Amino acid sequence: MPETRFTVSFLPGHRSGKFPSGTTLRDAALQLGVLIDSTCAGMGRCGQCRVEVKGPASPLTALERELLSPQEINKGVRLSCQAEIRADAVCLVPETSTTTIASILVEGQAEVQEFDPDLQLVKLSLREHRLGETFFEMEHLLQVMAQRGAPVTSYPLSVVQTLPQVLRQGRDVTAVVYRDRLLALESGREAPAVFGVAVDVGTTTLAAKLVDLSEGQVVAVASETNPQRAVGGDVIARVHYLREQNPQNGLKYLHRLVIRAINTLIDRLCEDAGVSPDRIFKLTLVGNTIMQHLALGVDPSALTEKPYTPAVKGPLTVPAAELKLSMHPQGVVYAIANLGCFVGSDITAVLTVLDLERGGAPQLVVDIGTNGEMVLAAGGRIICTSSPAGPAWEGASIEWGTPAVAGAIERARVVDGDVQFTTIARQPAIGICGSGLVDLVCEFRRCGLIDASGRILPPERAVDAPDALRQRLVARESGACDIRIAPAADGRWILLKQKDIREVQLAKAAIRAGIEILLRELQVKPVDLQRVFVAGAFGNHLRGEDAVALGLLPEIPPERIHFIGNAALAGAEAVLTSKVAREKAEHLAQKVAFVEIAEKPEFQDVFVEAMRFPEII
C-alpha cells in the first residue's frame, strides 16, 4: 500500500509540501526551510516551537499538556516537535516562534590597526612582444610583478584564461594579489575598488562588515539571526541534530544554512553600499569552534565528546568558490585560527584587538554567552578556557524569559522603593530578556529580597526590603516565593520565579568558576587584575557593578572593567585590513595555552562556591 502523504503549509510565507503521516511538524518545517525556534533541539522541553495548527494532528503529548496553557490548547496551539501530521493541515507560525533579535551589537571597540591589507592592487604596464623573441604573456606578467616587488607563486587557471581578453583592451593592467597569490587580472590602471568582508558567525547571530580595501573604510554593516536556531538553540543541540536526528544530511544542511546566511548578509551589505559582490576578494571568518567547523562544512561531532577533538585549528585559507560564497570566484576566505577545543577563532579575534602582552600586568578577557570563554594574561603567559553557562542569558531556561525582542524587559531599577523597568521598543511587556534578568536579580539582591544563597525571602523575612517590593512577593505552598514584575497582555503576571534565580546562579557560577581556575593557574589575585575586558553582545548590556554584585566577576573596582562589545567582529575586521593584525592573530594562536577546567580536581568545589551571591557591602 502506498504511503499516505498529506499537504502541510506554513504561514506566513506560504511554504508547503507533502509529508507522510507521522512526520513531526518540526521535521516538515525543517525540510521546507521554515525556521521555527527550537532551543532544545526538538526534545519537547523549551516550548519555543509553538505553532497554531488548523486541521487534525496527533493527540497532545504529556509534554505539551505541561508546557501549553489551556487557552493555547483551545486555540489549537501545538509544539511543532511533538505534533505529528495526520491529515492536511495549515500551521500558523507566530512571531514569537521565529526570532529576529532586535538589539544586535555590531560595533566593537578596538585598538586601531594600521591599514595594510594582505590584498593589494598592483598596477602594471606590460610591453609588447617583439617579433623574433621568445615571449609568453603570462610569464612576462609574472616577471614584471616580481620586478615590482610583488612576486607571485600561484594563480588560478582563470587568470590565464582571461589574460588574452584583458590584453586586447590595452597593455595597462591591474593585478589583484593576495599575499603571493594572483587572484585576478583586470584591464586598465584605474580598476574599480576591491572590497573585503569580515564575518562573525555566532551561535545566535551573524554579524558582518563590508570594508573598502583600497581605502580601508567600513562601508556597510549588517547582522542576521543564525538560521540554525531552527535546529537547536545551542551548539550541542546542533551537533545532536547532525549526529542523531539527521546523520545522512545534517552536516550538509547546517553548513548550507550558515553559507546561505553569510550570502544574505553579503548581498545586504553590497546593496547598502552599491557594491557588486564580485568586487569582494577577501573574507575573514571567525566564530566559536563549532560554528566555524559548520561554516567550513567540517563535522564538529568529536568536539562534544571526551576527549573533545576539533578537526582543525587553522588558520585556513580557502578559495571562496569552494564555499559557494557570494563574492569574486577567485576570492579567498581566511578563517582565523582557533585557540582550543571550545575557545574559537572569535576569541582569537578579540585578543587581536587588545594588547595583552604589554607590560605583563595581569589582564582578564571574558566573553559571556551560552558558552563563556575566559583568557588570562599574566607574567608573559596567556591561558584560556571555556565554561558552558547555558541559555539563561538568552532567557531560554527562564519561566518568563524571552530573547531580546520587542516587549522584552531589558532594564530594571528599584526607584523610590519599587521596581521600574523599560522594554525593548517600548512595547507592552511580554517577558524578561538576559539584561533585564541581571538587573532584576541584582536590584532585588541589593534590596534584601534575595539572600546570598539565592533564596527569595518570604515577606516576613525580607524585613530590609521596601514595602512595595515585599507586596510583590507571591508565596507558594512549598514556602518558595516568586516576585511579580509586570502584568502580561493576557492578564497573568510576568514573574521572576525562585527557579529562575537558580538558573542565573548556575549560569554565573559557570563563568566565575572558569575565571577562578585561570587565576589559580597563574597565581593571580583578583585585586591584581589591572584590566578586565568583557566581550560579547550580552556583556554590553551589563554594568560593572552588577557583574561584581552578581559574582559573575571577582571583586574588582568597576573602573577597571571595560565592555568591548562585539570585539570578535572588530578583530575579524582588523585581520581583514591589516597584515600586522593577521600576524598577531597567528602568533596568539600559537602562544595561548588552553586549560581544561573540568579536568581540574578543584573545579567542582570552585563551581559550587561560585553559585552563591557575594555578600552586600
Add this chain to the structure above:
Amino acid sequence: MHKELLQQLAQAVIDGNKDQAETLTNQLLDAGLEAKAILDNGLMPGMDVVGQRFRDNLIFVPEVLIAARAMKASLAILEPLLAASNAPQVGTVVIGTVKGDIHDIGKNIVIMMLRGAGFRVVDLGIDTPAEKFLQAAREENADIVGMSALLTTTMGYMKTVIERLKAEGLRVKTMVGGAPISPAFAEQIGADGYAKNAAEAVDKAKALLGV
C-alpha cells in the same frame, strides 16, 4: 532523650553543621543507640527535609552539598558499625556518569540523597564505559544501575548500557537522569525509571524496589 538528640542530629544535617553532626552521632552511640536506628531516625529524616527543600528550590546546590558533608561525617562513623551488624540495606545502587561525559555534580547530589535514604551506593565516577557498569552491577550485586548525562550528545550511550545489561541477562533495574533527559527518552531507551531531580530519584528508586 534519644528522641531529642536524634532531632538535633536531623537539624545538624539540615543546617549543614558537620561538627555538630559528628558529636551528636557519637553521643547517640555512647547512649547505647544502634547505628541503624541513628541512620533511620536521625540522618534520614534530616536528609528528607534537605531533599524536599531542594526540590522546592528553597535551597540550592551549595546548601545541599554542605548538608551532605554533615551527613557524610556522621555516616563515616556509622558505616563500619552498619556493615558489622549486617543490618539490612534498602538496596544497592551502582551509579556513574556515562562514557564521554565528565559532569558529575548532579550525580553526586543524587548519591548523597540515596545514601541519606539508606541505600548503599557504589559511585563509578565519570566517563563510565558499559563494561564498568556491567562489572560493578555483578560484583556489587546491585539492585539498580543509575546513569547520568549532561550532554545531548552523550545521553545516547545510556541506551548502549541498558542493551548490554539486558544482553548479559543481568536482573537489575535501570534509572536515568540529567539535564537533557526526558521521560519520553527514558522510555524510548528502555530505562525502568527516570527522575527529574535528586529528591525524585530517591522516590523512584524506592518505588522500583517496592520499598
